[in-house]
Amino acid sequence: MRILVVEDDKTIGASLTWGLQAEGYTVVLVADGNEGLWQATEHPFDLIILDVMLPGLDGYQITTRLREAGNWTPILMLTAMDAALDQAEGLDLGADVYLTKPFEYPVLLANMRALLRGRAQQRPAELRAGDLVMDPATRRVRRADTDIALTAGEAAVLEYLLRADGRAVSKTELLQHCWDDFGKTDPGVVEVRIHHLRRKIDQPFGTRTIATVRGAGYRIEPVQS
Numbered sequence: 001m002r003i004l005v006v007e008d009d010k011t012i013g014a015s016l017t018w019g020l021q022a023e024g025y026t027v028v029l030v031a032d033g034n035e036g037l038w039q040a041t042e043h044p045f046d047l048i049i050l051d052v053m054l055p056g057l058d059g060y061q062i063t064t065r066l067r068e069a070g071n072w073t074p075i076l077m078l079t080a081m082d083a084a085l086d087q088a089e090g091l092d093l094g095a096d097v098y099l100t101k102p103f104e105y106p107v108l109l110a111n112m113r114a115l116l117r118g119r120a121q122q123r124p125a126e127l128r129a130g131d132l133v134m135d136p137a138t139r140r141v142r143r144a145d146t147d148i149a150l151t152a153g154e155a156a157v158l159e160y161l162l163r164a165d166g167r168a169v170s171k172t173e174l175l176q177h178c179w180d181d182f183g184k185t186d187p188g189v190v191e192v193r194i195h196h197l198r199r200k201i202d203q204p205f206g207t208r209t210i211a212t213v214r215g216a217g218y219r220i221e222p223v224q225s
Contacts, residue, residue, distance in 0.1 A: 001046040001116060002177060005029045006036035006062070007078070008054050012101070016049065019105060024152060026180055033057030040066055043176065045073050047115055052079035052090065060093055067094035074115040078103065127162035129209050129220045132201060134162060143205055153178065154197050157190075161210065161220050170217035194218060 003020055007013040008031040017027045028045070030036050033056035040048055040062070052059035063075055075095045079086075082100040090098045097111045127134045134141045139155040141148045150158065156178040161169060171190040179185050194210060202209050211221045 002026045002028065002044065003112075004036070004039055004043075004045040004048045006033065006039075006048065006054065006059070007031065007051045009051070021180060023109065026156065026178065028180075031055070033059070033062055037062050037065060040071065040073065041069070047112060048073055048075045049112075050075055050077050050095070052077060052081050052086070059095075060089060063090070063093045063095055074118070076108075076111060076115065078108070127159065129162060130207070132207075132209055134159060141201070143201065143207075146205075148200050150197070150200060153193060154200070157193050158197055158201070161218060164219065166219055166221075168213040168216040168219045173217070 003025045005013060005016050005020070005027055007016065007029065010031070013029050013031060017029050020027045028039060028043075030039055031054075033054035035056070036048075036050070036054070037057055039045075050059045050062060054062075057065075059077055059079065063077075066073070066075070074097075076097045076099065077090045077095045078099050078101065079090075080101045081087075087098045087100075096115055099108060099111065127136055132141070132143045134155075136159055139150070139152070139159075141150055141155065141158065157174060160174060160177050171187045174190050175185055175187060179189070198210055201207075209220060211219055213219055
């Protein structure tokens with residue numbers, strides 16, 4: 001799952017990024033309110049962790065603009081502003097959770113899981129392509145009755161392709177959504193990961209699930225024996 005962290009404190013931002021990545025999340029960290037709004041508007045995220053006092057737009061303004069635009073990505077406000085009126089304002093503007101700094105990391109994770117569970121209820125419990133089945137919550141993948149062991153990176157790419165529902169997905173799009181440091185990553189790694197996926201989900205079964213679309217990227221096709 002993709003988490004957007006909008007936090008201008010370098011120490012807290014780095015700590016959150018490291019901790020969330022260790023939990024298996026893909027994290028995009030920005031330190032400016034204007035950049036945070038742009039990221040949240042232009043790219044899909046499962047959750048936004050949002051500071052209030054930021055350069056450019058503040059967290060309240062970001063929340064207001066997202067909600068007015070119909071963007072209902074869960075927002076967890078994480079801020080040193082601990083007055084009751086500040087908390088009430090954040091929640092009234094559309095934040096889902098308001099936590100104050102300093103915070104306990106297990107409490108942050110518990111609130112995140114609660115928000116993500118609610119969001120996951122809107123998604124299909126399983127993703128399918130023919131007899132290939134993936135449980136996005138556990139990352140378990142199987143074809144027919146055979147379990148297929150994937151790395152976290154391979155599972156992220158497969159999940160994104162399955163969610164695209166037959167749409168061609170470019171290498172750049174896969175990099176942005178499945179690699180934390182996509183801006184510094186050679187696009188060639190996408191080809192390598194696709195190759196590894198095909199060796200696991202297709203070659204042993206004589207199937208063709210991931211198709212190359214010339215000039216466009218990759219897509220999931222109906223299984224062909």
